[in-house]
Amino acid sequence: MNDGCQWRKYGQKVSKGNPCPRAYYRCTVAPLCPVRKQVQRCAEDMSILITTYEGTHNHPLPIAATAMASTTSAAACMLTSGSTSAPRLSGISAPSSSTTAYINPHGPSHFYLQNQLISPSSNSHPTITLDLTNKYNSSNFAPSAPRYPPAPTTFNFSSSIESNSMPSWTSACSSTSSQPQPYNNKSTAHVYSSLNQAYWQRAATSALPPPAPNNMSTDTIARAITSDPSFQSALAAAITSYVGARSNDANANGASNYGSSRYLDRSSSLGSARQGGLMLLQPPMPVVVSGPKSVSGSPEDDMEQAD
DNA sequence: CGCTTTTGACCGGCGC
């Protein structure tokens, strides 16, 4: 998928435990930009794409990337080091990474799963983002540039868990893969807490960064998240809350700077979770609902949201 | 012609 940045593929490798090759990309926006991106399909569900970002951009990001990050936060991790907000964040030099998993929109829903880790000391929260938009169809689901900027229908579940305990569903999650493989142990762990809503809610009050267990794979996580009843419950609650909120402020938020009739058409109908909007669940607030994000608006404002 | 992708080789970390 197009995330607004320019990437050059520099390698491809089949990793152990997953027949699908992992592709390695390097940011080409700037000659010396150290940011890397890895893309791999989930071994257990080929419709899931797992993308891992690593590194810190040393250049201003394209507007498209800024918009992307502001809505899905897929690139939020990258953006936190991007110079669109450079005055505030230019000092960040710690390695950053994020993991995303896309689920084929041909299915009943279009998931966008993300885990991100900027640095242990940062205030960022691991997130699960469900992108329920219709912006991808069968012709452009394959990596290519979507015609429009990413639509703002994003359900963002953030969590933080104590370092001295693990979610109770860890065993169940592991059972989905007899031999969990750390396809990527840089940023896979933090999603776990999001699978247990109760745990997540408890953890919402914790200020500690989550631990980084390294014995589970991202595709296992993605699979577990999307099948976990707790997650589904959280999603249902989120959608319910979202629809209700949209009923109240659809007019206020619907006229976004997207200026796209396509988006406006979506936002005019509230009967489906695929419609536009943005929901954030992020500590300390159990549920925060906000309207569509602006693409052409101030990147600074977007970054405030991304943070 | 310049840029990107492909792909086998190479390298370093890690476990035994």
Place this chain on the structure above:
DNA sequence: GCGCCGGTCAAAAGCG
């Protein structure tokens, strides 16, 4: 020390 494995390099091929 050896082998495995993930990540990167770089030459060749592809493409517009």
